Amino acid sequence: MADFNQDERAQREAIDVDRSKGDFKYEENYAYDAGVGLNPGVVDYISKVKGEPEWVREFRHRSLGVFESMPMPTHWATNDLDNIHFQEIRYYLAKGQKASRTWEEVPDDVKRTFERLGIPEAERKFLAGVEAQFDSEASYSRMKEELEKQGVIFCGPTEGLRDHAEIFRRWFGKVIPAGDNKFAALNSAVFSGGSFIYVPKGVKVAQPLQAYFRINAQNFGQFERTLIIADEGSEVTYMEGCTAPKFETATLHSAVVELVALKGAKIQYVTVQNWSSNVFNLVTKRGVAEEDAEVRWIDCNIGSRLTMKYPGVVLRGKRARGEVLSIALANVGQHQDTGAKMIHAADDTTSNIIAKSISVGEGRSTYRGLVHIPRTLRNCRNNTECDALLINERSRTDTYPAISVRGRKNSVQHEASVSKVSAEQIFYMMQRGLTEGEAMSLAVNGFVNDLVKEFPMEYSVELKRLIELQMEGSVG
Amino acid sequence: MPDSLVIRNLHASVGERPILKNFSLTVPKGEVHAIMGPNGTGKSTLAKVLAGHPDYVVQSGDALVDGQPILGLEPDVVARAGLFLAFQYPSEIPGVTIANFIRAALVARQAKGAPFDAKAYYAELYAKMDALKMDRKFTSRFVNEGFSGGEKKRCEILQLMMLKPRYAVLDETDSGLDIDALRIVSEGVNAMRGPDTGFLVITHYQRLLDHIVPDRVHIMWDGQIVHSGGKELALELEEKGYDWVKKELAHA
Numbered sequence: 250m251a252d253f254n255q256d257e258r259a260q261r262e263a264i265d266v267d268r269s270k271g272d273f274k275y276e277e278n279y280a281y282d283a284g285v286g287l288n289p290g291v292v293d294y295i296s297k298v299k300g301e302p303e304w305v306r307e308f309r310h311r312s313l314g315v316f317e318s319m320p321m322p323t324h325w326a327t328n329d330l331d332n333i334h335f336q337e338i339r340y341y342l343a344k345g346q347k348a349s350r351t352w353e354e355v356p357d358d359v360k361r362t363f364e365r366l367g368i369p370e371a372e373r374k375f376l377a378g379v380e381a382q383f384d385s386e387a388s389y390s391r392m393k394e395e396l397e398k399q400g401v402i403f404c405g406p407t408e409g410l411r412d413h414a415e416i417f418r419r420w421f422g423k424v425i426p427a428g429d430n431k432f433a434a435l436n437s438a439v440f441s442g443g444s445f446i447y448v449p450k451g452v453k454v455a456q457p458l459q460a461y462f463r464i465n466a467q468n469f470g471q472f473e474r475t476l477i478i479a480d481e482g483s484e485v486t487y488m489e490g491c492t493a494p495k496f497e498t499a500t501l502h503s504a505v506v507e508l509v510a511l512k513g514a515k516i517q518y519v520t521v522q523n524w525s526s527n528v529f530n531l532v533t534k535r536g537v538a539e540e541d542a543e544v545r546w547i548d549c550n551i552g553s554r555l556t557m558k559y560p561g562v563v564l565r566g567k568r569a570r571g572e573v574l575s576i577a578l579a580n581v582g583q584h585q586d587t588g589a590k591m592i593h594a595a596d597d598t599t600s601n602i603i604a605k606s607i608s609v610g611e612g613r614s615t616y617r618g619l620v621h622i623p624r625t626l627r628n629c630r631n632n633t634e635c636d637a638l639l640i641n642e643r644s645r646t647d648t649y650p651a652i653s654v655r656g657r658k659n660s661v662q663h664e665a666s667v668s669k670v671s672a673e674q675i676f677y678m679m680q681r682g683l684t685e686g687e688a689m690s691l692a693v694n695g696f697v698n699d700l701v702k703e704f705p706m707e708y709s710v711e712l713k714r715l716i717e718l719q720m721e722g723s724v725g
Numbered sequence: 726m727p728d729s730l731v732i733r734n735l736h737a738s739v740g741e742r743p744i745l746k747n748f749s750l751t752v753p754k755g756e757v758h759a760i761m762g763p764n765g766t767g768k769s770t771l772a773k774v775l776a777g778h779p780d781y782v783v784q785s786g787d788a789l790v791d792g793q794p795i796l797g798l799e800p801d802v803v804a805r806a807g808l809f810l811a812f813q814y815p816s817e818i819p820g821v822t823i824a825n826f827i828r829a830a831l832v833a834r835q836a837k838g839a840p841f842d843a844k845a846y847y848a849e850l851y852a853k854m855d856a857l858k859m860d861r862k863f864t865s866r867f868v869n870e871g872f873s874g875g876e877k878k879r880c881e882i883l884q885l886m887m888l889k890p891r892y893a894v895l896d897e898t899d900s901g902l903d904i905d906a907l908r909i910v911s912e913g914v915n916a917m918r919g920p921d922t923g924f925l926v927i928t929h930y931q932r933l934l935d936h937i938v939p940d941r942v943h944i945m946w947d948g949q950i951v952h953s954g955g956k957e958l959a960l961e962l963e964e965k966g967y968d969w970v971k972k973e974l975a976h977a
Contacts, residue, residue, distance in 0.1 A: 668819075671816070672779070673816050674816045674817075674818060676776075676778055676779070676800055676816075677812065677815060677816035677818070678816075678818065678826075679777075679799065679800035679801040679804065680776050680800050680801075680803075680804050680809075680810050680812075681804060681826070681827075681829075681830040681833075681884065681888065682801055682804040682805045682830045682833040682834055682888070683801055683829060683830060683833050684799075684801050684833070685799070685801070687801075687829065687833060688801075691818070691821055691825075691826070691829055692818060692821070694820070694821070695818055695819055695820025695821035695867070696819065696820055697820070698820035698821070699820065
């Protein structure tokens with residue numbers, strides 16, 4: 250426990266220092282501010298600001314009650330969760346259009362990181378919080394126009410629930426009910442931001458939909474809510490996050506993402522996230538796949554103080570397929586608690602989980618997997634591979650697979666490995682002229698290589714650079 | 726000596742155990758020197774100490790690459806100073822292709838941010854692979870993973886040819902090679918011989934020296950060189966065996 254307290258103190262000190270630089274300052278020019286702490290008044294305030302219908306307001310209030318009644322899941326998860334002080338958090342803060350700081354106030358290391366990632370000037374300013382609005386309006390509206398022709402709805406939850414209730418209400422909060430877990434309940438009470446997408450029957454959206462363009466036009470949400478419905482025979486890829494580090498004032502991020510793939514539909518959901526190391530990132534993601542449908546999660550978690558995220562698929566129709574490909578990198582002072590859930594609920598369903606984790610220094614990675622195939626089903630298959638790479642002696646990795654497969658006609662295959670980057674490997678690479686950091690990042694990139702190949706091109710390139718940055722920073 | 730690999734009065738140990746004992750040797754650029762000696766005499770230790778392996782402790786002495794001291798430097802700094810080590814047991818690097826590995830090594834030698842000529846790189850890589858009779862498919866295989874002994878050594882020589890160091894230390898490159906592979910590897914090294922490169926060939930057996938004919942041969946015993954001569958010394962040693970060294974030279 251002493252370590253936690255020390256960690257916490259160190260975190261606070263770090264934040265205080267940044268605050269004095271103007272990095273984390275709360276200006277008085279926010280147009281909308283729900284204030285500090287969580288209570289029914291805050292929920293009312295958010296609902297009112299957003300002009301929501303009464304049923305959404307009621308949903309929020311019910312969810313708040315659920316949140317308050319549920320214990321912190323520290324009986325299985327890390328005690329670090331107890332360091333979240335819910336009454337010290339701001340649950341809704343909208344900046345309006347005003348910049349909160351100047352480029353000169355942005356710390357040099359942040360600027361260098363942007364440079365290394367090759368982020369265009371305009372975007373750098375947005376990401377650093379210098380410009381409240383990144384000039385992506387043009388690309389977004391072009392994209393939106395294209396989509397509207399096909400009948401695709403791509404908006405935020407506020408507009409979705411207000412303007413398209415007949416489509417979204419049926420599924421909203423159904424894949425992940427408020428009572429699913431404490432943080433899903435919290436999100437359900439205070440959600441804002443995120444994406445609501447509906448793809449009509451048979452429409453195959455050619456270009457991946459990027460949250461980046463749309464959400465950048467507003468503010469990044471702390472409590473994002475995303476619901477994607479792919480109607481029969483449709484296909485869509487959604488990309489969330491970006492590889493640039495986010496410099497957040499808020500230390501708690503808790504998103505809920507629900508996916509619905511109707512008969513024969515395909516949804517691919519890609520996340521690459523790089524949180525600053527003061528962030529608790531506690532996310533619930535789940536998809537439902539109906540007959541012949543496919544839900545695929547590609548999930549990369551880098552950074553944060555603690556990430557807890559286990560994307561899942563409920564295989565509800567015959568021949569449905571579910572897949573989770575995940576990469577987690579836990580650097581010093583970070584804990585990546587990630588995994589996957591596959592719930593088989595129909596015959597002939599298949600699922601595949603490939604999870605790779607990298608622990609650097611005192612970084613800790615945990616894999617939790619759940620595969621459930623009940624006795625009554627036939628011809629269900631699951632394949633699970635989880636591989637951990639440790640960078641040095643103090644790194645830690647744990648695996649908690651929970652596999653319940655019954656019935657004689659079903660099969661499951663589970664492979665797990667733990668490997669280490671050896672001193673001899675590093676020496677060999679350094680003898681060829683690579684610095685220690687370069688050698689490590691090459692080894693790590695090699696470890697995730699086969700998985701990264703499955704990623705959309707632009708993400709795999711960025712991910713590679715991101716790993717390089719992480720590894721460079723990790724060697725003395 | 727500016728144009729030489731110079732090792733002077735080198736003492737080095739593993740833990741408490743002294744291995745190199747007042748070892749001295751000079752390899753002028755453009756020459757091939759062979760070090761022969763029985764197992765456990767410190768040949769591989771010499772190679773690793775020069776390359777900056779962290780397991781070895783240098784007590785005293787110098788090593789210089791064209792006048793630049795290299796002892797105590799990080800292995801990558803030594804490598805970029807121009808010293809290449811062909812490993813006796815090269816490490817596997819899962820997931821990293823040979824093409825990407827050599828490319829990364831070349832990029833590490835460039836000025837930061839300088840553009841990399843990928844087209845010229847692949848042209849050269851393919852030409853060198855052809856010379857070493859390596860299948861093009863090798864470019865996309867992971868470094869040393871699942872390689873046979875001969876494939877590993879060919880991969881080392883390919884890296885040597887691509888990185889073009891000032892000095893190359895070949896540590897038991899002949900071990901694990903059949904006669905055909907031995908010839909191919911030797912041809913690769915011979916093709917690199919010239920005024921710009923010095924070679925230090927470490928070997929237990931004379932047979933490698935039939936293919937890579939050395940300018941000088943040194944016999945190593947108990948952490949130091951006890952006898953030096955021309956290429957005929959290797960033949961003499963082959964004929965008389967290491968017992969001869971023990972009896973005649975060890976006390977020298």
